[in-house]
Amino acid sequence: MSKQSDTTAATITPISHMDRVLPFQVDGLDVRGRMVHLNNTVTGIIQRHDYPDAVNRLLAEAIALTSLLGSSLKFEGKFILQVQSKGAVNMLAVDFTAPDAVRAYVRFDDEALAALIEKGETLPEQLLGEGTLIMTIDQGQYMNRYQGIVILDGKSLEEAAHSYFMQSEQLPTRVRLAATEMVTKQKDGSFKSEWLAGGLLVQYLPHSSTDIPHRDLHPGDHPDLDSETGGEVDEVDVWRECEALINTVNDHELTDPAVTAETLLYRLFHENNPRVFDEMPIEDRCTCSREKIGEVLNNFKPEDRDDMMVDGKIEVTCEFCSTSYNFVPEEIEGEIQGRDQD
Incomplete structure (x- = not known):
């Protein structure tokens, strides 16, 4: 069993809390979720490939999303996120090997990418354009593979994740992703570049219990919007309250080295009894040999x-x-x- 604790505002040592996923539960809102903060992981992958900054941001967000989803696996397997598109970035692949390893790469059309950059169209959804997002759970050689496909028609990775959960699990889900480059001047006058990526995934689970963080994702009970019973309407209102709180999260809060997951959860949910569970470290590690x-x-x-x-x-x-x-x-x-x- 994972130990649990109340979240509190704490003194922060910058960067020390990065490269981890933190599961949490908010009893007062019947939600559970995970937060991810990545620094060395995305920096290592990005520096190894030396992509343009616009591509780096997209890749960092994809790594954060894959870490959020892959870290839910309760067995030795893989969660694979792939994008195949007609856009400037025509191929993106991120593998998460349970329990803690992630790797990633991108392919893109140089001329198409340069044209978008010249026009200032560098948002992740603009780089991807039309295509498909494929999410695969690989349980090993002798087990079935589970796959979900989302059509990309200008969707961001956040929007694609929302579509994935609604069509595969019918669970109200909210995802937030952000990535940024941090450049610091060194004592010798040189500049050091690091990438930071953050993400937040929250799911509504009515009638949740204390063991929810340890259960695999399942279809759950989606609230009936047309029901005349007051209890179910209250449940919908609870989820709307949660969504309203998530909508207040700014990108910089997800990538600020001085804001830990515990701190942000406290800011969002301190009135609704948030609890955190054992953190899960994430590292940049390839499985090739x-x-x-x-x-x-x-x-x-x-x-x-x-x-x-x-x-x-x-x-x-x-x-x-x-x-x-x-x-x-x-x-x-x-x-x-x-x-x-x-």
């Missing part, structure tokens, strides 16, 4: 591997972490024990 890539190469026909050869070797670069692996023919045909090249 020389052995896994070697197995993939061994599945190709010899003539296909010959076509991949350049100067007597095959080089494979992981799109997620940019690590390169070199293989010579005898390594591929036998046991993979060669040298990694970063």
